[in-house]
């Protein structure tokens with residue numbers, strides 16, 4: 258059994274910083290973790306990367322050689338025929354050197370803008386195929402979705418963040434954890450706390466207050482949608498506090514049942530498969 262978290266979220270939401278802090282945290286507590294970069298647009302890492310998709314294809318090369326823009330270039334990279342093969346090869350390499358019982362963090366792509374992000378989740382099957390493959394290979398995987406706490410300062414931004422997260426949740430069909438990042442930048446914690454686990458009625462009245470009356474019906478549907486998917490709640494993350502990282506990690510652990518068989522070193526798969 259292997260364990261993996263798929264770190265996803267909009268540009269600048271704090272994914273890389275989280276990976277770096279998580280790596281340091283795991284080093285401190287003596288927990289093995291492997292970072293796998295699947296982001297063709299990544300630039301540099303402040304932690305050792307076990308495998309890196311850029312050895313196969315990088316966004317810079319695609320933009321330079323094919324004259325593509327950043328969003329189209331990213332989709333080109335993800336659709337590149339060998340992308341899935343390389344990622345699967347990556348996993349095999351990790352398995353073969355016997356890391357099976359360890360954690361693996363898959364640092365998922367940088368999302369260049371919201372449109373690109375939705376296309377990457379809805380139109381490009383490679384992510385989903387990859388997730389399916391991980392599951393078939395006995396990996397417990399969860400998606401860790403990042404949202405910048407600066408973007409939940411009002412209800413309309415919060416709803417748009419929820420919709421993006423929901424779309425990832427529905428497309429990937431993975432256990433899903435939402436993180437509200439950069440909590441150290443929030444001066445009034447109360448403003449944000451009300452969005453950690455909001456009630457539909459409160460969201461609706463706030464939306465109606467901010468928007469023209471003609472949006473009333475839409476607001477009601479959106480508030481109900483967020484409520485129906487009660488999984489759309491957020492865990493705050495303050496990277497200054499070790500306890501906050503530990504708290505997030507414990508949620509992820511329980512989400513993918515890490516720990517129960519963590520010490521089992523036996524391979525329950527065929528590496529050549």
Ligand SMILES: Nc1nc2c(ncn2[C@@H]2O[C@H](COP(=O)(O)OP(=O)(O)OP(=O)(O)O)[C@@H](O)[C@H]2O)c(=O)[nH]1
Nearest residue numbers: 267268269270271272273274367368439441442496
């Ligand atoms: N104050 C504060 N700043 C943060 C935190 N996390 C990230 N940042 C800053 O936010 C910016 C973006 O963070 P990244 O970790 O690069 O975000 P990302 O999601 O990896 O961004 P892309 O890879 O471009 O999609 C950087 O300037 C970070 O220093 C945090 O917890 N607190």
Ligand SMILES: [Mg+2]
Nearest residue numbers: 272273274367
């Ligand atoms: Mg990044």
